[in-house]
Amino acid sequence: MERGDATRVVVELAGEAPIVGGVGNTTFDLVPFDRPTIFHMWNSMGMASSIALGVALAQPDRRIVVLDGDGALLMNLGSLATVGMADARNLVHVVWDNGGWEITGGQPAGTSFGVDLASAGRACGIPHTATVDELEAFRQVFAEAIADDEAWLIVARVAPGDSPHRPDKNLVRLRDRFRAALTASA
Amino acid sequence: MVTVIKRSGRHQAANAPAWAHHVLDAFRAEEVRNLVFVPDTVMGRLLALAEEDAFFRPIAVHREEEAVGVLSGLYLGGQRGAMLVQSSGLGNALNALGSLAAAYRIPFPMLISLRGELGEFNPAQLVMGRAVPGCLSALGLQHLTLRREDELDVLLSGALKTCYTAEEPFGILLSGQLTGWKPER
Numbered sequence: 001m002e003r004g005d006a007t008r009v010v011v012e013l014a015g016e017a018p019i020v021g022g023v024g025n026t027t028f029d030l031v032p033f034d035r036p037t038i039f040h041m042w043n044s045m046g047m048a049s050s051i052a053l054g055v056a057l058a059q060p061d062r063r064i065v066v067l068d069g070d071g072a073l074l075m076n077l078g079s080l081a082t083v084g085m086a087d088a089r090n091l092v093h094v095v096w097d098n099g100g101w102e103i104t105g106g107q108p109a110g111t112s113f114g115v116d117l118a119s120a121g122r123a124c125g126i127p128h129t130a131t132v133d134e135l136e137a138f139r140q141v142f143a144e145a146i147a148d149d150e151a152w153l154i155v156a157r158v159a160p161g162d163s164p165h166r167p168d169k170n171l172v173r174l175r176d177r178f179r180a181a182l183t184a185s186a
Numbered sequence: 187m188v189t190v191i192k193r194s195g196r197h198q199a200a201n202a203p204a205w206a207h208h209v210l211d212a213f214r215a216e217e218v219r220n221l222v223f224v225p226d227t228v229m230g231r232l233l234a235l236a237e238e239d240a241f242f243r244p245i246a247v248h249r250e251e252e253a254v255g256v257l258s259g260l261y262l263g264g265q266r267g268a269m270l271v272q273s274s275g276l277g278n279a280l281n282a283l284g285s286l287a288a289a290y291r292i293p294f295p296m297l298i299s300l301r302g303e304l305g306e307f308n309p310a311q312l313v314m315g316r317a318v319p320g321c322l323s324a325l326g327l328q329h330l331t332l333r334r335e336d337e338l339d340v341l342l343s344g345a346l347k348t349c350y351t352a353e354e355p356f357g358i359l360l361s362g363q364l365t366g367w368k369p370e371r
Contacts, residue, residue, distance in 0.1 A: 020259070039262060043285035047255035050247070051286075054259020054267075057220070057245065078248040079255075085246060171290045175262065183264035 022048035024103035031165035046075030084125025121153035194233035212342035220267030228299035254282035305367030329357030
């Protein structure tokens with residue numbers, strides 16, 4: 001499946017749920033659907049899952065979506081154990097798995113050599129995990145995850161490809177709009 | 187998963203040192219509720235006290251870089267927290283401090299217990315421990331070192347106020363002069 005198509009599905013089904021966009025193409029793909037409840041990362045690759053855990057713990061009454069990459073998650077794989085331990089039920093963790101680091105030139109990560117991130121999630125205590133290859137299957141499982149009241153890890157196998165889009169580069173503006181959107185009605 | 191496990195391990199609140207009471211009082215006064223930590227002997231004494239206090243929420247992470255991410259997420263979600271780590275662990279968090287917290291101007295106090303300064307028995311703790319003030323300075327982050335009990339309240343309250351005014355992480359280093367050290371040689 002194409003990452004951009006799957007990103008559109010996420011944004012459509014997430015509704016008002018905050019979305020943490022991981023460094024690189026993952027968050028670039030969100031730009032056409034931009035809104036204040038999207039947090040764009042510009043660096044600190046691997047931190048998406050940890051940032052989302054913090055948001056989830058601060059906002060337990062919202063579903064929190066994090067879009068991550070397989071290469072990025074492998075840089076912070078311990079965060080799956082932390083999420084399992086924290087029992088953050090409102091976290092929906094989506095991993096775009098293209099087998100490596102697209103943003104730096106398509107170098108392969110462990111996922112190109114058989115590393116199974118959904119199994120890792122299960123082993124870390126994430127109650128619901130899924131791996132999907134087709135857009136329609138992704139739509140179904142994401143719809144289930146966003147409507148659920150437990151944590152999910154969805155690994156979606158996507159085609160490689162660079163995004164032409166870029167978010168705002170004023171980081172304080174990115175911080176403030178997201179924080180304001182989350183705390184306004186809290 | 188199991189959530190009733192005591193986060194501070196074998197440390198007991200009744201044995202908590204005076205400095206730990208001062209730190210928690212200062213955190214409480216600034217609504218710093220979430221204590222995001224990686225285990226450390228010194229921090230264990232503070233956590234034992236915090237665990238008995240419903241105001242505080244200890245949040246365990248497995249590596250210090252995660253703490254920066256979690257604290258950033260908490261702040262974005264409207265809650266304040268503090269990072270509780272050992273000096274060696276600060277080294278694990280440096281890129282996230284620079285590329286996330288400092289870059290996006292996300293404030294939180296970093297309580298860092300200093301190894302390698304006074305009474306150190308482990309030669310492998312010396313280099314990173316001594317590098318902590320320099321690392322924080324190189325990132326452009328303010329820091330101070332707590333050494334004496336009679337200075338705690340003014341330094342803690344002053345550091346926390348400046349941290350949130352500056353909207354940046356602020357290093358609060360715990361010297362062995364305050365926290366003691368192991369008898370091991």
